[in-house]
Amino acid sequence: MSSRPLEISDATTRIFPGRYSSLASIGEFIRSEARLSGLDDTAIYQVEMAVDEACSNIIEHAYGAEDIGLIDCTCQRQPDGLTVVLKDTGKPFDPEAVDWPNLKASIEERASHGLGLFFIREWMDQVEFKAMPGGINMLTLYKNRRGKKPGKKK
Numbered sequence: 528m529s530s531r532p533l534e535i536s537d538a539t540t541r542i543f544p545g546r547y548s549s550l551a552s553i554g555e556f557i558r559s560e561a562r563l564s565g566l567d568d569t570a571i572y573q574v575e576m577a578v579d580e581a582c583s584n585i586i587e588h589a590y591g592a593e594d595i596g597l598i599d600c601t602c603q604r605q606p607d608g609l610t611v612v613l614k615d616t617g618k619p620f621d622p623e624a625v626d627w628p629n630l631k632a633s634i635e636e637r638a639s640h641g642l643g644l645f646f647i648r649e650w651m652d653q654v655e656f657k658a659m660p661g662g663i664n665m666l667t668l669y670k671n672r673r674g675k676k677p678g679k680k681k
Contacts, residue, residue, distance in 0.1 A: 538612075540601040545586050545615065546593040553582055553600060557611065560602035564609040565672050573650035574609060574670045580643040581613055581666055589617025589664060608652070608671040619658045 541556050543549040557578045561571040582598055590596050599614040622644060648654050653669035 538601045538603040540599065543582075543598045543600060544594065545590050545596045545598050545617075547583070547586060549598070550579055550582060553598070554579060556600065557602065560604065560611075561609050561670070564602075564604040566609060566670060567672075570670055570672065574611065574668070577647045577650040577668055578611055578613070580647055581668070584620075584643060585613065585615045585617060585664075589615050589620060591618070605669075607673060608669060611668045611670075613666045613668075614659075615664050616662050617664060619662075619664055620656060622656050 539560060541553075543553055554575050557575050558571055561574050566574065578600070582600075585598055586593055596616050599612075601612040601614075603610040603612070647668070650670075651668045652671045653667070655667040657665045657667075659665050
């Protein structure tokens with residue numbers, strides 16, 4: 528998947544402690560940037576929920592516990608939407624190793640993990656995971672303001 532250009536010079540970056548109590552502050556930051564990018568209320572909610580789920584996964588799975596590392600959150604307002612880049616230095620993540628949830632199965636029969644990644648992919652128009660040099664994990668999320676889904680990949 529081709530990623531959207533991220534012009535770091537125009538981006539707003541905030542760094543948060545990798546703990547669950549940071550999720551409220553991260554949400555406030557995301558809502559503010561999403562509103563400034565012109566997203567409607569539904570899109571703002573979707574971006575906030577996707578970032579909340581991703582950050583929770585970073586804390587739980589990449590770091591394995593709270594207060595192990597930081598979450599670097601960059602928002603780039605695009606002419607047609609918003610790009611959010613999350614970086615961490617935890618355990619690398621391979622999204623292809625996560626099975627798609629069976630949404631037709633009963634709650635008792637479903638796997639205990641994987642639904643969050645499913646929702647991130649459903650809420651966002653583009654999602655890309657990369658393991659970067661130096662042990663940095665990078666998740667890029669893009670939401671289109673106009674409701675179009677450019678090249679959406681699951």
